[in-house]
Amino acid sequence: MVAVKTPPPREGRDRAMVRFVLLGTGSSDLYPSPWCGCDYCARARDNDERDWRHFSCALLFPDVLIDCPPDLPHSALRAGVELFKVRHLLVTHSHHDHFSTDPLLLRRSVLWAHKTPRTETATIPELSPLVVHGNAKVMERLRAFLKELGGKYDLRLEGNKLKPFEPVRIDERTKAHPIAAAHCRSEEDAFVFVLERDEFAILYATDTGWLSDDAFDYLRQFALDLVVADATFGIAPATSEHMNLEQAREFRERLLNEGILKERGRFVVTHLSPHWTPPHRLLVSALEPEGITIGYDGLWLVIERA
Ligand SMILES: [Zn+2]
Ligand SMILES: [Zn+2]
Ligand SMILES: [Zn+2]
Numbered sequence: 001m002v003a004v005k006t007p008p009p010r011e012g013r014d015r016a017m018v019r020f021v022l023l024g025t026g027s028s029d030l031y032p033s034p035w036c037g038c039d040y041c042a043r044a045r046d047n048d049e050r051d052w053r054h055f056s057c058a059l060l061f062p063d064v065l066i067d068c069p070p071d072l073p074h075s076a077l078r079a080g081v082e083l084f085k086v087r088h089l090l091v092t093h094s095h096h097d098h099f100s101t102d103p104l105l106l107r108r109s110v111l112w113a114h115k116t117p118r119t120e121t122a123t124i125p126e127l128s129p130l131v132v133h134g135n136a137k138v139m140e141r142l143r144a145f146l147k148e149l150g151g152k153y154d155l156r157l158e159g160n161k162l163k164p165f166e167p168v169r170i171d172e173r174t175k176a177h178p179i180a181a182a183h184c185r186s187e188e189d190a191f192v193f194v195l196e197r198d199e200f201a202i203l204y205a206t207d208t209g210w211l212s213d214d215a216f217d218y219l220r221q222f223a224l225d226l227v228v229a230d231a232t233f234g235i236a237p238a239t240s241e242h243m244n245l246e247q248a249r250e251f252r253e254r255l256l257n258e259g260i261l262k263e264r265g266r267f268v269v270t271h272l273s274p275h276w277t278p279p280h281r282l283l284v285s286a287l288e289p290e291g292i293t294i295g296y297d298g299l300w301l302v303i304e305r306a
Contacts, residue, residue, distance in 0.1 A: 008061055008080065009302050017304040018200045019061040020226060023075040025295040026053030027232050027242075027273040028097035041274050050280040050296040054078070055097040056206055056271045058228065060195055063087045064174060066204050068132075070100040079298040084110075084128060088170045090162075091134030092207065093183060093190035099138055101145040104130075108153045129156040133168065133176065136161060137188040164189055165218055173197050179218055182209035183241050194222055200303050206230035206271040209240045210247060216258075224261045225303045227252070228295065231269035234277030244276070245269065245283075249292065264306065270295040 008019055025031075031053035032041035044051040055069030059076075062085040069075075076083050083103075091099045110127040118124070132142055139159045146157065162168065164180040175196040183190040184207075192205035192215070201222045205211070208230050211219075229251055232242035243251065248269050255261035269292060277283070283294040293299075 009300050016198055016200075017302060018197050018202075020202055020228075020301045020303070021059050021061055021079050021081060022228065022268070022270060022295045022297060022299045022301070023057045023059055023079050023081065024054030024069060024071070025270045025272060025297055025299075026055055026097075027271050028055070028095065029273050029275065030055065031272060031274040031277075033274050036274070038275070043279060044274050047279050048281070052297070053272060054297055057098070058204055058270075059086070060174070060197060060202070064170065064176075064195065065089045066193060067092055067098045068100060068103055069097050070102050072100075072103040073106065075297060084125070086130060087128065088174075088176075089130060089132045089134075090176055090178075090191075090193055090195075091132065091138045092181065092192065092204075093135065093188055094137040094141060095184070095207070098207070099134065099141065101141065104132075104145070104155060104157060107155045107157075111153050111155075127156050129158065131158045131160055131170070133160045133162050133170075133178075135189040135191065162189075162191065164191065165214070177218070179215050180212060181205070181207065181215075182211055183207045194219070194224070196222075199305070200225050202226045202228070202303075204228045207232070207242060209238065209242055210251070216254075216260075219255070219260050220258065222260060224255065224265050226266045226268070226301055227255060227261055228268045228270050228301075230271045231277070232271045232273050234273060236276035242271070245287065245292075249287075249290065252292065266293060266301060266303075267291060268293040268295045268299070268301065 032044035054075035057067035065086045162178040167177040177194040178191040181190040231248040233244035238244040238247045252267040
């Protein structure tokens with residue numbers, strides 16, 4: 001099968017806009033689950049490519065990445081985005097499907113290429129610096145990774161420790177707000193993020209169960225244009241760690257009722273598990289009439305000034 005690569009939507013000439021792309025939309029099982037022979041996973045293998053989901057991560061095009069799962073190079077390639085343009089990586093939490101140092105290690109390829117110059121005239125661009133923003137556990141993992149390299153390569157990585165509800169300005173146009181997620185709370189500070197760029201605001205909220213009152217209080221300062229929310233458990237019961245489709249629907253209602261999500265704002269579900277979430281095609285017919293977009297890998301979400 002020939003993969004469908006979707007190029008980034010063009011920027012309008014006079015109109016302010018931001019582009020946000022879902023690179024991966026699967027849960028930590030992957031979708032289908034590679035070692036599973038159940039009928040759901042078999043069906044997903046046979047279905048269209050929208051049922052092949054990489055680990056969840058997303059890009060505020062072209063330079064702010066949320067999460068760095070082990071299969072990031074493949075999901076980025078499939079979505080048609082270039083990781084060398086990424087300057088900031090925001091990490092939700094340390095679980096293996098959200099933060100792996102393997103894709104970061106691949107940065108050494110550029111250093112190797114510089115050591116052994118090519119004979120052609122075209123030069124190889126320098127490796128651009130990348131700031132990794134994350135909780136204490138993510139910073140610890142980053143430090144251990146750099147220590148293990150023993151200074152052998154300068155991967156141009158810098159760490160910035162985030163604390164819940166303490167926003168960081170990451171460039172002139174962009175501010176990131178780490179908000180406490182309802183996820184692995186006894187082990188680390190997991191975050192959902194609001195990203196503000198120009199006049200637009202996006203909430204990216206996986207992995208999380210139903211958010212705390214503190215989180216809702218914090219969210220009241222925004223009028224969101226786009227929400228991407230956890231619906232891991234699909235049609236099965238939700239847990240304190242992850243939402244299901246019913247809770248995602250309630251979450252959207254609440255955000256709309258409180259004016260946190262703009263009336264014309266989009267609401268998209270992600271982090272879907274093969275064992276509890278029906279195929280994309282069925283979800284679309286059930287939920288899109290209600291205003292819920294079913295995320296899939298390579299889905300571009302464009303927000304423009306009305
Ligand atoms: Zn996850
Ligand atoms: Zn299965
Ligand atoms: Zn997790």
